[in-house]
Amino acid sequence: MKKIPFDINYLLRNFPTPFYVYDERGILNSLKKLQNSFNWCDFKEYFAVKATPTPYILRILGENGAGTDCSSMAELILSEKSGINGEDILFTSNNTPIEEYKKAYDLGAIINFDDTDHIKKFLSKIGKPDIASIRYTPKNAYGTEVIGNPKNSKFGMPYKKVLEGYKIMIDSGIKRFGFHAMLVSNTLSTDMITRNTQIIFEAVKNISEKLNIEFEFIDIGGGFGIPYKPEEKELDINLLSKNIKDLYNYYFNDFKPKLYTENGRYITGPHGYLITKVLHIKSSYKMYVGVDANMANLMRPAIYGAYHHITVLNKFGEYETYDVVGSLCENNDKFAINRKLPKIEEEDILIIHDVGAHGHSMGFNYNGKLKSAEFIYDGEKFKMIRRAEILDDYFSTIIF
Ligand SMILES: Cc1ncc(COP(=O)(O)O)c(C=O)c1O
Known part of the structure; x- marks a missing residue:
């Protein structure tokens, strides 16, 4: 089972989802492992x-x-x-x-x-x-x-x-x-x-x-x-x-x-997590879990069909099959397809694992969606290392 190696409640209490969080010690350990070998x-x-x-x-x-x-x-x-x-x-x-x-x-x-x-x-x-x-x-x-x-x-x-x-x-x-x-x-x-x-x-x-x-x-x-x-x-x-x-x-x-x-990936990939909240659950031809992150935050599943493991904060087991989706007007805006997860409710927090490389950096602004903040945990505390984009950032290049 993949786990997040720190308690994210402090971040959840103080900052809006979605956001990225990295594990500094994990990143440096991967670098050292490579250098030592x-x-x-x-x-x-x-x-x-x-x-x-x-x-x-x-x-x-x-x-x-x-x-x-x-x-x-x-x-x-x-x-x-x-x-x-x-x-x-x-x-x-x-x-x-x-x-x-x-x-x-x-x-x-x-x-x-x-x-x-x-x-x-x-x-x-x-x-x-x-x-x-x-x-x-x-x-x-x-x-x-x-x-x-x-x-x-x-x-x-x-x-x-x-x-x-x-x-x-x-x-x-x-x-x-x-x-x-x-x-x-x-x-x-x-x-x-x-x-x-x-x-x-x-x-x-x-x-x-x-x-x-x-x-x-x-x-x-x-x-x-x-x-x-x-x-x-x-x-x-x-x-x-x-x-x-x-x-x-x-x-x-x-x-x-x-x-x-x-x-890139070998060093930071396993040590980044995308934290996102469930906004809606939709029953259609299949069950959709709609989260507040989308392809703007993580494109790999959409463009390569890449697998990213997902866990639900404080919930365990594999009871339901869902597509976990974002809010873009693109049908490939999906983090997981037919994924077995615990039974999910609105407001649940999902952790998308192994996003430390080619994750945040690949994001784009389609549909005017904004890129999220990045935090790092240094072993003692969380630090914000990039603020979230705001609508003013999006509008700042437009001439009208
Ligand atoms: C020239 C070059 N070097 C290094 C990398 C890093 O690849 P990875 O993160 O898979 O190690 C890439 C990835 O696109 C690349 O194009």
């Missing part, structure tokens, strides 16, 4: 800002040894404002506006290129980055049904282009290089990540021999999964680390690249 090498986690772009969380991760993986102007500025700068930022974007590259360059970030054309534009319009990498999309990656068939992927480059890109950078006088790939999403399979890492290491080895590059780092991406369903088992991070260590020792004898990951 890779302590056999020079390792760094660059937290994927898009997962939880909230400065309080970025700052505590930075204070505990993480960098940031940014992919837009706003994420670069969030990182800067959270005190994470220079090569503690990795800038991995696609279809990138030149101003965003410029901002990344000004911050001294590691620039990760998505196309040879971007490299040429960067060199001619901005200058020479001190350190750069290229995003590789191998055609034989595993698990591609999750992140997309490489042949349909808008991300990264095939091997030939990667080679061409490094040649362009060498000719421009760049001396420090890394290598990047992001091949899986939310996988609990150590085997899948290991096999993809082997493809990445193989490419690094080949390119380093062909072009005489001693790569400073290899970023094997994010995408480490979390158990969204109660019956799923956690990713065996120690086994994964051991597998990768074996590969590393096999491929890298002459030079020892640092190893980077850019996980």
